[in-house]
Amino acid sequence: MLRILKWVAYGLAGLASVLVVAVGVAFAASEWTIRRPVPKPAVRLAAAADPGAVARGLRVATVAGCAQCHGANYQGRMFDDIPGVVKAYAPNLTRVVARDSDADLDRAIRHGVGSDGRALWIMPSATFAHLTDAETADLLAYLRTFPPAGPEQPRLGVGPLGRIAVVTGQFKSEAAVMAAHENPPLPDLGPQYAQGRSVARACVECHGPALRGGGPLHTPDLTIAAAYDLPDFARLMRTGVAAGDRHVGMMSDTAKVRFAVFSDAEVAALHGYLKARADLEVKGAATKPLPKS
The missing domain is CATH 1.10.760 (Cytochrome Bc1 Complex; Chain D, domain 2)
Structure with missing residues (x-):
């Protein structure tokens, strides 16, 4: 019995040593990744100096x-x-x-x-x-x-x-x-939606590069915009109050702070772009073949 306990102790000590080494390797590798220099892009931008x-x-x-x-x-x-x-x-x-x-x-x-x-x-x-x-x-x-x-x-x-x-x-x-090109441009739905596509870039940070939501914030796919008429959508963007007088978490807080500066034209353009995108998503889903049973 003592011999068995001795070998168990040796095994646990060996496992602990392996874990210590693994943690050390992970720390060193991650620290190198975090701190290593990367190429500096060549840029020539200067701060604007005009009155506005x-x-x-x-x-x-x-x-x-x-x-x-x-x-x-x-x-x-x-x-x-x-x-x-x-x-x-x-x-x-x-x-x-x-x-x-x-x-x-x-x-x-x-x-x-x-x-x-x-x-x-x-x-x-x-x-x-x-x-x-x-x-x-x-x-x-x-x-x-x-x-x-x-x-x-x-x-x-x-x-x-x-x-x-x-x-x-x-x-x-x-x-x-x-x-890695993990943030591709938003879909171009045509010149009539160009302004809305430009405004929608503000949505990417939380809703993802394709506006499909998910991620660590568990945001919704913005096809949900199709459920809003323009007055309700404008109220959400300006006040953070969603349809049905709901508070919708981070979006309610973010809208009041960041998106209230959008003009009526920008809000309408964004709404139009998101609805057009939702329509395409629905049509695309409808044309997909059903899985074979």
Whole structure:
């Protein structure tokens, strides 16, 4: 019996050693992936300087939701904490803007690469890649109105489960997402829906690159827009109140903060685009052959 217990103890000790080595390897591999430098895209953008640039930049920042992560004063904050996975801090943009060039800021916003050459994580650059040069130049003009203030924020903290996700490719940097072309353009439904398609880019961050929903936020497929008439849809986009006077979680909060700045024409164009997309989805489903029994 003692001999058996001895071998069991040896086995458990060996297993513990293997686990320690595995954890060490996962940490080292994930840390290398997180910290390794990536190529810096060549950009030549400069902040806009005309009289209306700051006001237009505020609108871009509002729709993009910059303050939701970086805080109303843009001094950064911890905006997400998933135990064992990630502790996410948005940097103090007032310090970043004072330190970095316009080109550095453009690379961070639209390409997911920081001024130190490292890929950015969680910063939704893949979503912001659609911003035009003019929109980005206006955004930079607005951000540069904030004088440097407040402390620097900590870097991204990645827990054991998060590191496993990094090593297995389930958690990627924004630069890696874009390099893998995981955020393709929204479907082009024709010139009559061009404005709506442009406005719908604001929906990609939560509802996904194809607007099919799902993901960690469990958002709905935006074919649901077909169930809304224009007045109800406009109320949702402006006030966050859904049909039936419902509060619909994050969308209700986001709409009031970000989408209330849309004009009547933009809301109508978005509604038209989403309904046309839903109609195509329904037609596509109807033409699929039934599975054989």
